[in-house]
Amino acid sequence: MLLASQGKIDSVQFFAPMALTAYQMLSPLNADQRYDMGRIGEVAGALPLAKAQADTILRQNPNHLLGLILEARLATLAGDSSQLHSYERRLIAAQKTELASKKEEYVRHQEDITNALQQARKSLGTRT
Secondary structure (H helix, E strand, O other): OHHHHOOOHHHHHHHHHHHHHHHHOOOOOOHHHHHHHHHHHHHHOOHHHHHHHHHHHHHHOOOOHHHHHHHHHHHHHHOOHHHHHHHHHHHHHHHHHHHHOOOHHHHHOHHHHHHHHHHHHHHHOOOO
């Protein structure tokens, strides 16, 4: 993810398959690991793999913030504003209850959550 944020796409393409293989060997994956794997898939262009991770997270907990964030990111890449807004609304609605659960993965990915919530509010024109 650091390489992707630095724009080092060649390095991302080189290392992503190794990272994905490592995650697949951790089975069974928890939501945190699935989110990480989905984000790697997203930046590496393995969108079906990223979608599968988001779907699994949300199947286990339909309000899981990381699953909603990953789905929103994938909807953005697909240019599907209807789906994007749907996931953004769900993210905002789930925020209070989910953050109160104090899941470890929410602490670990606090920056992603904060950024996604800000983007969702901006996109939907809401302040809550």
